[in-house]
Amino acid sequence: MTSVQEPSAYEGFRGKRLALVESMLHAVFYDEIAAARRHGLRVHLLIRDREWYAADEAAWRDHPLTEVDQLTFVDTHSADAVLEAITDEHGRPLVDGITTFSDYHTEIAAQVAEKLGLPSPGANAIATANHKPSLRAALGDSPYNVPYALVTHPGELAEAAARIGYPLVLKPPAEAISYGVVLVDHPAELTAAYDRVAAIRQSLRGQPRPGHVLMERYIDAPEVSVESLTVDGVTHVYGVTAKYLCPPPTFLEAAHTFPATLDPVSRAEVETAVTEVLRVIGYRQGPCHTEVKCTADGPKIVEVNPRLPAGCLTTMVRDVCGSNPHLDAKLLAVGARPPLPSGRQSGGAAVVMLYPPPGPAVLEAVDGVTEAEELPGVSVSLFAHPGEHLWHRIDNSGRVGLVYATAATPQDALDTATRAAGRVRITVAPADAGPDDLHTDISRQQR
Known part of the structure; x- marks a missing residue:
């Protein structure tokens, strides 16, 4: 295994204050908050309610998130509420940066960062990545795109399916963890699948959704993900992860390996596709977890997730590359420059x-x-x-x-x-x- 980054690489945390909007529900995210605090970062955590993280009051008292420097309960679905929570009576920021690794709050964190003049990945870039039809539209005729349609009414269904061709994937335009994703092999399955996805009228975090459905051509090819860090608009790659999925129609993740075993040409093509897509959407800075299908016609972008990944992927990066994506991302958010991915890899995970x-x-x-x-x-x-x-x-x-x-x-x-x-x-x-x-x-x- 590669040795972990020297502590001196994170001296930029000292004296800095970071607002963190919500948290992903993984022990590694809690542990890495504590790690950043040990390096001198002061963390102000904003959450909507404790019920998302703990079943009862007793569990919450022992929860690692309660050990941050400041904890504020606020409507994290509202940019105005978040803004008010981290500014003084004159509207000046009380923190040096704001970020989140929760899919459902990346847009709000970016919006607030821009309003306060704090380091930001770019609110428009985040919105484009999170709203999957917007990402498809931004890619346009790129060779990395796939045929798609945003269906807002049942009357559009048949024409869109005929234009794209079977098999199809139907999914909510903005969701995570493969929630609501349905594979459709035949026209006879289409209406029921559409009704099922269109019935999703709120996100898993309770945010309202209009019931629109994104339809894409299903790509039957091996899938990888690229773990990257963008600094000053330039994307640096930690590595490529091989993703093993359960057989359709579930789309469940069965296993991951890191680094993916790709020939040099294929790896270069995948990394080029990801860096180009992030350039196209204007992603300024931050971590990204981009899912890619490796087809005979070259890489095809599945999703762009402008956040840190879960499922032990950051642990694999740490153990194989010696980099710490969690600390790197937090450094960027408070305006410091993190150590860039070196490209060195040792062993596997x-x-x-x-x-x-x-x-x-x-x-x-x-x-x-x-x-x-x-x-x-x-x-x-x-x-x-x-x-x-x-x-x-x-x-x-x-x-x-x-x-x-x-x-x-x-x-x-x-x-x-x-x-x-x-x-x-x-x-x-x-x-x-x-x-x-x-x-x-x-x-x-x-x-």
Whole structure:
């Protein structure tokens, strides 16, 4: 493994104050807030309500997010409310920067940063990336684009499908974790799929949605993601991650390896596609997790996510490259210059997701974790506990946990993680289906 970046690389945190709008629900995001604070950064966390992070008051008292320097409850769906929370009575900023790694708040954080003259990735760039039809429109006739249509009324459905051609993917225009994504192979399936996606009238964080549906041609090809950091409009690549998906129609992520095993030409093509797309949308600075299909006709952009990735991807970057994307992104947000990705890589890492059997269920037990962690380089993270009702939506929030491994090569790491995952036994009991977008214990979403 490559050695981790020297502490002196993060001296720029000292004396700086960062407003962080919400948090992703992963232990690594909490741990890296603490790491930045140890380097001298003062963190002002803004959240809408504690229920998103903890099931009850007792759980919240012990939550790592309560250990920040300042915690403010505010309507994080409102740019004006966020702005007011981090300015004095004269409208001057009380922080040196503002950022977020939550898909649902990146636009608001960028808008507030621009209003206050703080470092910003560019509000227009964020809006373009987050609204998938806008990204498709910005790409235009780029070879990295795919045929698409934004359907705002059922009467547009048949013509759009005929123009794009089957198979199709239908998805909400702005969502995350593959929520609401549906594969349509035949015209007979189209109307039901459209109705299902159009019925999504709020985001997973409760923000209103108009019920529009993005339709894209399905690309049957291997998928990778590019983990990058843009500084002063120039994109630097940490590396490329190989993504292993469950068979359609689920689109669930089954495993990742880092770095992806690509020939030099293919890797260069993928990295060029990502840097060009970020240039086109005007992305000024910040981390990005860009998903790409590797087709015979070259790379095709799936999504641009202007934030840090989850699923242990940043941990893989840290262990293989020696870089810390979390600290790098926070440095950028407060106006300091982070160490740029060096391109050096050593060894490999992999993660295998743990899913319960399909259908509504109550988790009874997870056994075999100790046996799994006996394998070299393996750690297991669990997101659910016995007695909890498991999500029955078909998206990446359904994970019960994951298995992480490092080894001499990415394939060795994947083989080890797969063997370890085989030792983990998940036992569930059937349960009545609950609401499609809620959970009795939302804190277990630390996927």
